[in-house]
Amino acid sequence: MKKFLLQAERNLISGALVLLPLLVFFILLGKVWKFFQNYGEKFAHFLRLDLVLGKYATDIAGGIILLVLIYFSGFLMRLAILKRFTNWVDEKLMIFLPGYEKNKKEAEEKLLKRNHEPKPITDLPILLKNGNFWQPAHLIEENENGMAVIFVPNAPAHNEGQILIVKSEDFKKLAETSIASLDNSIKSFGKGILSFK
Structure with a gap:
């Protein structure tokens, strides 16, 4: 009975951890869509699309406004000040929304595949041999001479640390681990x- 209760508790906690980011995502998506629907309704009424398309005019006009805004935001991202602001917002969302960073990375990877851009083979998670212990790090570059450039982050800041040049035999690659998982682990000290492979 005790084993069953422990299993049930683990399942409930795991289920909550899976559903919470999805719930937050859909709530935010609903609020964003409602915002664009309001403007879509005004735009559709202004162009008299509601007479032709009926109740669907609001959704179509709202969707068009959203797509145009996303398209022009791509141009604005080239401005350095806006990019810094976006990075700041990303950092705050990573703190307050569980699973945000993972979902963002997955979306970026899907966009890279869709655009047929090659996925970078560098910046892989590794464990660096440092005396009698192992230290988590990023593999940045490796050459055929057996030398590698690695980045060793300082916990809990995953983007601050040291750059080292080491021999390839001094580290092992974590082939089944993502950079996002490694960075999340570093942030939580x-x-x-121990479960990374």
């Missing part, structure tokens, strides 16, 4: 690293 190494929690979960």
Whole structure:
């Protein structure tokens, strides 16, 4: 009975951790869509699309406004000040929305595949041999002479640390681990690293 209760507790916690980011995502998506629907309704009424398309005019006009805004935001992202602001917003969302960074990385990877851009083979998670212990790090570059450039982050800041040049035999690659998982673990002072492969 005790084993069953422990299993049930684990399942409930795991289920909550899976559903919480999805719930937050859909709530935000609903609020964003409602915002664009309001403007879509005014735009559709202004162009008299509601007379032709009926109740669907609001959704179509709202969707068009959203697509145009996203398209022009792509141009604005080339401005350095806006890019810094967006990065700041991303950092805050990573703190307050569980699973945000993982979902963002997955979306970026899907966009890279869709655009047929090659996925970078560098910046892989590794464990660096440092005396009698192992240290989590990023593999940045490796050459055929057996040398590698690695980045060793300082916990909990995953984007601050040291750049080292080491021999390839001094580290092991974590082929089944993503950079996002490694960075999340570093932010939480190494929690979960023992299960990385």
